[in-house]
Amino acid sequence: MQTKDIAISLKNVNVRYNNNIALKDASIDIAYHTFTGVIGMNGAGKSTLFKAIMGLVTPQTGTVTICGDDTHTAQKHGHVAYVPQSELVDWDFPVSVYEVVMMGRVGTQNIFKTASAVDHETVATALERVNMTQFKNRQIGELSGGQKKRVFVARALAQGADILLLDEPFAGLDATTEKSLIALLISLKEAGKTIILATHDLLSLPDTCDHVALVKSTIIAYGPTKEVFTRELVEKTFDGVLNHVKFN
Amino acid sequence: MDILNFILEPLQYAFMFKAVVVSTVVGVACAILSCFLVLKGWSLLGDAISHAVLPGVVLAYMLGIPFGLGAFVFAMLAVILIGYIKNNTKIKEDAVMGIVFTTLFALGLMLISKIISSVDLTHVLFGEVLGISDNDAWYTFIILALVSVVVLMFRRTFLLFCFDPTHAQSLGLPVRFIHYAFLALLAVTITGSIQTVGIILVIAMLITPGSTAFLLTKRFSSMLQIAIGISILSSLIGAYSSYYFNIATGGTIVFVQGCIFLTVFTYQTIATNHKNRRQLKLG
Numbered sequence: 383m384q385t386k387d388i389a390i391s392l393k394n395v396n397v398r399y400n401n402n403i404a405l406k407d408a409s410i411d412i413a414y415h416t417f418t419g420v421i422g423m424n425g426a427g428k429s430t431l432f433k434a435i436m437g438l439v440t441p442q443t444g445t446v447t448i449c450g451d452d453t454h455t456a457q458k459h460g461h462v463a464y465v466p467q468s469e470l471v472d473w474d475f476p477v478s479v480y481e482v483v484m485m486g487r488v489g490t491q492n493i494f495k496t497a498s499a500v501d502h503e504t505v506a507t508a509l510e511r512v513n514m515t516q517f518k519n520r521q522i523g524e525l526s527g528g529q530k531k532r533v534f535v536a537r538a539l540a541q542g543a544d545i546l547l548l549d550e551p552f553a554g555l556d557a558t559t560e561k562s563l564i565a566l567l568i569s570l571k572e573a574g575k576t577i578i579l580a581t582h583d584l585l586s587l588p589d590t591c592d593h594v595a596l597v598k599s600t601i602i603a604y605g606p607t608k609e610v611f612t613r614e615l616v617e618k619t620f621d622g623v624l625n626h627v628k629f630n
Numbered sequence: 631m632d633i634l635n636f637i638l639e640p641l642q643y644a645f646m647f648k649a650v651v652v653s654t655v656v657g658v659a660c661a662i663l664s665c666f667l668v669l670k671g672w673s674l675l676g677d678a679i680s681h682a683v684l685p686g687v688v689l690a691y692m693l694g695i696p697f698g699l700g701a702f703v704f705a706m707l708a709v710i711l712i713g714y715i716k717n718n719t720k721i722k723e724d725a726v727m728g729i730v731f732t733t734l735f736a737l738g739l740m741l742i743s744k745i746i747s748s749v750d751l752t753h754v755l756f757g758e759v760l761g762i763s764d765n766d767a768w769y770t771f772i773i774l775a776l777v778s779v780v781v782l783m784f785r786r787t788f789l790l791f792c793f794d795p796t797h798a799q800s801l802g803l804p805v806r807f808i809h810y811a812f813l814a815l816l817a818v819t820i821t822g823s824i825q826t827v828g829i830i831l832v833i834a835m836l837i838t839p840g841s842t843a844f845l846l847t848k849r850f851s852s853m854l855q856i857a858i859g860i861s862i863l864s865s866l867i868g869a870y871s872s873y874y875f876n877i878a879t880g881g882t883i884v885f886v887q888g889c890i891f892l893t894v895f896t897y898q899t900i901a902t903n904h905k906n907r908r909q910l911k912l913g
Contacts, residue, residue, distance in 0.1 A: 457800060458802050475669060476853050485790055524848075
């Protein structure tokens with residue numbers, strides 16, 4: 383893989399919180415236009431991996447490169463957008479769908495964060511893309527589970543991010559809603575975005591993600607789903623036997 | 631006595647004019663901050679800061695410096711202490727806040743008992759806006775008008791900070807700076823409001839208007855407007871009650887705010903029950 387094809391590159395990244403090692407010697411190169419599923423046990427380091435990619439934690443050693451930039455520059459360019467877990471969002475917060483999507487624009491706005499004509503246009507396009515235009519004036523709590531996710535995907539699009547990080551996007555969604563969200567994400571990938579999601583849903587993973595990263599304090603393995611999503615590697619990741627999952 | 635006379639007559643007196651202006655500007659500043667405080671879930675922190683400023687007020691009195699300055703120093707000291715202890719122990723934040731603010735408040739009481747008369751103590755604890763001096767009135771007015779303008783100018787940033795700090799940080803916004811800037815503005819507001827409502831009750835001004843407004847609307851802009859409206863109304867009722875009935879201004883303001891909250895809450899609970907029953911019948 384050539385350097386210009388790499389969206390995210392971690393080289394020998396070590397992250398420690400006080401005395402707890404969260405990531406140890408983690409390295410990964412994720413190419414543009416891929417759809418990666420990140421799996422691992424709770425506390426295995428998935429969140430830390432996301433934080434390192436977003437530049438929210440600074441590794442003690444190692445380097446993180448996003449679209450050829452260091453994380454600080456990547457933040458300024460808004461390369462990476464984050465779709466939070468539903469349970470971490472205050473759904474009673476008095477903001478509308480439109481206002482949340484507009485928050486994707488703050489990186490490019492002036493110090494008072496006033497919206498320009500371009501901002502309004504971008505937000506409208508993003509809402510259209512995720513089929514949420516008719517709900518733009520709703521307060522965010524007045525949406526269904528799938529619609530709530532779409533709002534934050536729209537915010538990522540409004541931000542103009544090349545890379546979308548989604549934390550447990552399918553938690554609490556019914557099967558139909560999950561399918562339609564997956565279809566949206568795949569269509570975004572085909573349009574050129576790089577999608578990375580942390581998931582516990584091992585059953586739907588082979589149909590969703592073309593790449594898989596296995597995390598257990600480090601990146602145990604990363605590669606095309608066909609090669610990496612094997613019984614041996616996944617059971618090693620989860621320290622146990624997984625009889626309910628169909629492997630390649 | 632007609633209404634106009636009822637309102638205008640007291641304003642002929644300088645002390646009453648000052649009291650009305652100062653209570654109004656205190657009401658506006660507190661109302662604006664209360665919207666953010668309630669959404670961020672920082673009510674207890676506001677309470678902690680308001681108590682922790684007491685020793686600062688007393689020391690400023692001793693040293694003859696503006697008491698807002700002393701209060702501000704202790705407000706920031708409390709914030710930093712709470713943050714530091716929380717990050718370095720397994721004790722939960724609410725307990726840390728409790729320890730820090732009661733200790734500082736106690737220190738204030740010790741200092742006060744040695745230095746200030748009990749009348750002045752009552753003023754610091756419960757406020758006395760009718761007796762405010764020209765200097766203090768100007769100080770309060772300028773500081774709180776400034777805070778109001780600054781918070782309103784940067785309201786979108788503060789709202790983003792309350793709603794999704796991770797997103798803000800991932801776009802390179804200085805979240806730590808915003809965090810401390812907001813706390814500093816909160817500290818300034820508390821110090822500026824003490825003369826009107828006192829240390830004990832200032833937290834009510836910083837929680838109740840925002841909470842009431844939050845019940846009434848799903849839009850942040852309307853939440854701000856409603857909170858400011860409620861707050862101004864309460865402040866005016868407080869100031870006029872002191873004039874006509876000789877009741878404590880601070881107490882009246884906070885009591886009126888509480889009554890408005892309860893009225894809104896009761897109305898909404900009844901309305902919701904009514905709606906649910908109707909839906910059950912129809913279903």
